[in-house]
């Protein structure tokens with residue numbers, strides 16, 4: 001039996017996502033050493049320490065450790081909105097498009113998706129126009145949901161301050177899907193707690209660029225977290241000796257935040273390396289995600305798919321006409337250069 005995680009030749013340069021990282025030896029040691037209890041009884045000291053740490057770091061009263069970002073966002077939406085309420089969200093946002101419709105299916109919450117700019121913004125005029133009057137014909141508009149980073153871009157801080165302020169003035173709550181919040185913080189050189197100002201709740205992932213095997217945290221006020229805690233239990237997210245994985249998240253907060261700058265440098269190096277190829281368009285990345293747009297001519301040269309041709313050369317990525325390549329903890333500089341060579345060979 002092969003222990004290889006993919007059917008592709010090794011060694012593979014896996015740029016599909018920053019979720020593919022394996023816990024480092026030091027992280028595994030921290031997990032091994034973790035003091036644990038039963039978190040359903042709220043007596044796992046490592047989980048409690050993580051929740052205190054992340055709430056403090058982001059400037060919230062309380063936090064809750066979650067198995068995944070999807071469950072964290074779902075519990076947030078359900079803690080903000082009740083049956084027949086609605087949330088305003090980007091048409092391409094994770095909390096609308098990529099979470100299986102959970103808010104509607106499990107929460108009886110109506111999404112109101114809105115158009116987003118290339119930078120992830122939803123214009124205030126569109127938000128305002130979507131807020132429903134208090135009338136039995138309409139769902140009750142309760143919440144505005146934003147995402148940072150958005151497609152690897154840092155959401156503009158002045159925009160965030162403006163729309164969250166206006167949303168509050170209209171009586172809406174605000175939630176940030178900050179799965180890659182720390183990438184935004186490192187890329188903008190601002191502390192994460194500044195980037196979440198204006199939000200009533202935020203969800204962050206430990207399993208993306210931070211390199212933990214699983215886990216997210218939801219932060220908010222004490223009463224909000226108490227409501228989210230009930231939903232987490234119902235969603236099956238009450239874990240027992242969760243300190244084993246919380247230890248990985250704590251380790252990541254101590255050791256894997258500042259190093260995200262390396263992933264960002266690698267992404268920039270990857271994008272630069274592809275300059276000058278006809279029919280290939282690459283925007284300089286702000287964080288760790290590189291998008292490569294391919295012309296119909298380039299695509300026509302690959303009757304199978306470009307990603308299959310790259311996989312045959314040991315480089316894994318997602319997408320077709322628009323390829324997505326994500327740098328992370330398990331990608332070294334020389335692998336970035338190998339990936340550039342493979343991409344130039346396939347696309348050139």
Ligand SMILES: *Cc1c(COP(=O)(O)O)cnc(C)c1O
Nearest residue numbers: 068069070071094147177179205
């Ligand atoms: C990955 C991701 C999530 C969900 O995280 P999972 O742990 O995969 O459920 C939510 N939002 C964004 C923007 C993400 O990238």
